[in-house]
Amino acid sequence: MKKFPRVMKRIMIFTLFATLFASLVVFGFGVKAANIDIKGVDIIYSNPGEDCSTQITISWHAKSRYSTLIYTLKSDPTYAFATSMLVTGIYDESSFFHYDVAKFYKCTVPLKDLDPDTEYIYKIRCDDYTSEQYTFRTAGASEFTFAYMSDIHAIPYDDLELGMTAVKKLKTVQTLLEKAEDVNDTRLSFIITTGDETWRGSQYSNWLEWSKTQFTSARKDYLWLSCPGNHEYYTQTTNSIWNYYPDKYSSNPSAIYDDPEYFYNTYFNSVKAVPKNGPEGIPSSYYTLYNNILFICIDSMQVGDYGKLNETRAWFERVMQKNEGKYQYIIVYQHYPWYDFVTGEDKYAYRWRDLFDKYGVDLALSGHMHGYLRTKTLYDGKVTTEEKKGTVYVVSPQIGDRPKVTSGDQNKNLIAYRESTKTWTDYSAISTITVTNEGLTYKLIDVDGKVRDTFTIEARRASTISESHKNSIIDSLTFSGTPDSIVCDFKSSYSLYVKNIKVEAGGKSGEVNPSEQKTGYVAAKGLANNTLYDAKVTITFIDDSTYTTSASVVTSGTFGLINNLKANVVNDKMNINWNVSDASLVDQYKIYINDELEGTSTTNSYEIDKSRVEFSTKYTLEAYKDNKLLFHKDFYYGVYGDVNLDGSINDNDVKKLIELIFAGYVFNSGAIKLLDNNNDGIVDIGDAFKILAYQNERVEHLVYNEYEVTFVGYSGNALARVKVLEGEDAVAPEAPTITGYTFVGWSVSYTNVNSNLIVRAIYEAN
Ligand SMILES: [Fe+2]
Ligand SMILES: [Fe+2]
Structure with missing residues (x-):
């Protein structure tokens, strides 16, 4: 099915919040600040939204207040049908104030209503400067592979301590990504990192290092699910002082553990734009749904013996409960190691394993140790061979930086694989995880493209869908008629949950698998015009349950003819x-x-x-x-x-x-x-009481039903989602222009709304 690109030359002014610390308390300066000059636009990231099937957040730093995001489908390489957004940045002169004095306008655009399993391209323009092209792919494919890497420590100069030149490091990242794609024979869907992306988070130049796309296009080519490491907190002069307290603890670093105040990850938060759904006060922890995986990023700097471990654990439970039924796998990732690669000691697993056991975390990823460790499947801190139980804990090796060696053998019986990369080419490795409905397949891949370790975690949950989600899908199916067919509209995002939709009317039928055919509708064709039919729709969900619904629909070429139909006592x-x-x-x-x-x-x-x-x-x-x-x-x-x-x-x-x-x-x-x-x-009787309560003015509304009206383009791609109260009218967006076609109307009326609706733009070929 041909996918029609959208034309949405809308100019939208976005004034968006950036997380800033405007008034950092200054305890003194030890370092002469260097003024970092950025290009017109830099530090561009594709960040996850809360649900990556339709939500991706683009963030960047701009030199001027206004910059423009121009994005479109990858199938539109000339940007002929691009959407442009004028974005107002938030001026940030304080985040990097103490060391590199980088001043910029932070811009954040949370894109919503994207099409699932779709590749997008974008550029950002500011004044006369236009960025390179960036790209991301939304979630939605039933099978996909992503990369997992850690501890790159990007830095713009060669430091012997780091063992590899700055440029070589970036090149190694690129080599590993290419090997990862070769080994798996697929394009990677995204990159997940478990921290230490920089050497010093306070140094703006470290973040800028990732912009050197002549050495690695990692930032340009992928969505990044980043998790901060300790180095993202580090200041210029010492590696033991959190950025919130420059120099306060320089003489006694461990004293910070007793500081009752919380610290804030200024550098990470000013550079990235992760979903704002973390525990209160920790914006660098978050969760995101990527297709059938619930990813939970824990900022491990905040959950040690100090900080907010209990609050973060409580948040973790809330996230699990809130998202129940939406995921098939759970992957938790943080920087600090679950088990110490060097000694085998349990460093963080003991703080979390009761919850991981309780909610069935499949895989727990970490970094920091600069060596590779993978446990057997553990439950209650012990090896389990029971099916559908337990968690595999991983410590990732680094990329091109200070390989460690083992010295100690604690928890030997728990560990399945542990190896130093010191003797490997460029002592670097990357991991890939391939996701199917049957399981997760992990591979550790070195610079030569050799798979050093591999293991599979079998799916413990069916790829399920909750009953309430089924109901919301059924409720939103919308019927309409064209001169020769009865059409049932659905959202393209149903491809994640629906196997088949079949419509039958007048002895004719049509069916589609939404994940294979990216149409937003299914039609029974070959019917007589201006005729009333009883249409039946049968929907098969991914758990093989089916549901049938029906409606009386008339075939007609007049769209939106009758509106505001009401019965009233007068x-x-x-x-x-x-x-x-x-x-x-x-x-x-x-x-x-x-x-x-x-x-x-x-x-x-x-x-x-x-x-x-x-x-x-x-x-x-x-x-x-x-x-x-x-x-x-x-x-x-x-x-x-x-x-x-x-x-x-x-x-x-x-x-x-x-x-x-x-x-x-x-x-x-x-x-x-x-x-x-x-x-x-x-x-x-409850309804009778509610009427009584309403009459006595104890409740404001007798009904307070809110419905969602989704306006979709020709192929089911969402153009706008509008929330309206019962009986209100929705406002339609401008219908996209499609070359060679004329827009003739919207598929159904959207005034006096009393159900969820999908309203499709109807076109006729010229
Ligand atoms: Fe590290
Ligand atoms: Fe680290």
């Missing part, structure tokens, strides 16, 4: 009224009560004597031109809680409702919609 009559977008298209309306023809109208309203209807009456409106059916819709009375149809809500309604409940009255779907005010799916 002067003892039930008044049906609606808006019509083009009255010349209609010459007759038919009104039905409970499927019986009630009467006709040539204007856009119809009155029915109130004695003939009740609150559960089903109304149907049809519109015709030259006896051809153009529109058909069933609806119900819309004043919530008004059981006795007098237009107001009071104890008479409560009385009548209680009578009906005790009489065993069967409420039809329209009545449930009208009366299930506490939204539990049934009409019962």
Whole structure:
């Protein structure tokens, strides 16, 4: 299926928050500051959003207040259909104030509504400067491989202590990424790092080192899931002072452990833009969902014997509970080692393993040790061979920097593999993890492309989907008709959860697998125009459960013809009224009560004597031109809680409702919609109490249903998501222009919204 690029030449002014520390307390300067000059734009990163299938955050530093992000699909290499965003940066002159005096405007753009499993390209322009092209791929592929690396310690000068020249280090990163792609015969989906990306986080030049794309295009080519290491906290002069307290502890570094104040990872946070969903006060810890994996990054500098271990553990549990059912695997990563590579000592695992056991963490990654260690599968601190149980703990080797050797044999029985890279070419290695629905396959790859270690973790969870998520998917399916087909619209992001969607109508059918065919709809084609059909949709979820839903839909070429359809009590009559977008298209309306023809109208309203209807009456409106059916819709009375149809809500309604409940009255779907005010799916005494509470002004709203209206492009890609309250109208975005096609309308009406809706832009070929 051809994917139509979007044209969204929207200019949006984004004023976004950057995390700044405006008033650092200065304890003194030991170092003469160097003024780092950046290009027009630099320090560009593709950061994860909370859900990487649709959310990626682009961040950069700009020289001037305004810069422009220009992004598009990779399939649009000339940027013909690019989206441009004018972004206002936040001036930051304090983050690198103590050492390198870098001053810049920090820009952060959280992109939402991206298409899953899609590669994007972007550039950033500031004044006369345009950056190189950067790229990222959103989550969504059912199988993918990512790279994991640690301890690169980028630095712009050669330091003998580091054992490898600065340029060689960058080149080694590039070699390893290329080997990783060769070995796995695939493009890597993203890079995860467990810290020490720099030698001194306070040195702006260390971060700039990664911009030397002639040596490595790592930053340019991939989404980065970064986790800070101790070096990201380090100042210029010493490696034992946290940046929040320049020089305060220079004579007694360990005293910081007793400092009750918290410290803030200024450098990491001013450079990256990770999801803001970490524990309170620790913005450098976060979680992100990448397809079927829940990644949790722990800033291990904050959770030692000091800091916020308990708060972070409590947050970890909340994250697990909140995301239950959304993931198949859990990978936790931090800088400090779970087990000490040199001695085998349990350094951090003991602080976490009860929770890792409880929630079933599959893989725990770490770094810092500059040597490779991998445990057997551990549960309760012991080796387990039980299926679907336990965690594998890994310590990554470094890239081109100070290899360590082992000296000590603690926990020998727990460790599956431990080796120094000191004798390997360039004493460097990278890891890759390949993800399928069956398991995770880990490979440790050296500079020569040799796989030094490999192991597999079998999936312990089915690739499941929660019931509530299923319901939200079912609720949002939206039917519409074209002249020769009945169409069911869905969001392209369903490719993660849905195996198959089938639509049947009039003896015709169509079906798609959303992850294989990137369409946003499925159609039963070859139907007669202006005809009412009973359409049935069957949806098969990834756990093989199926669900069928149906609707009456008319085939028609008139989109958005009737809006604001309502049944209201006016002067003892039930008044049906609606808006019509083009009255010349209609010459007759038919009104039905409970499927019986009630009467006709040539204007856009119809009155029915109130004695003939009740609150559960089903109304149907049809519109015709030259006896051809153009529109058909069933609806119900819309004043919530008004059981006795007098237009107001009071104890008479409560009385009548209680009578009906005790009489065993069967409420039809329209009545449930009208009366299930506490939204539990049934009409019962609780709803009567809610009406009473509303009448007595103890609750503000009788219903407070909020719906999501998703406007999608031709291929199901989201153009805008709009939240509206029950009965309100959504505002459509500008329909994208597609060369060779004419936009003819939106697939369904989006006024008087009373359900989640998908509204698709309809085009005709010129
Ligand atoms: Fe390190
Ligand atoms: Fe480290």
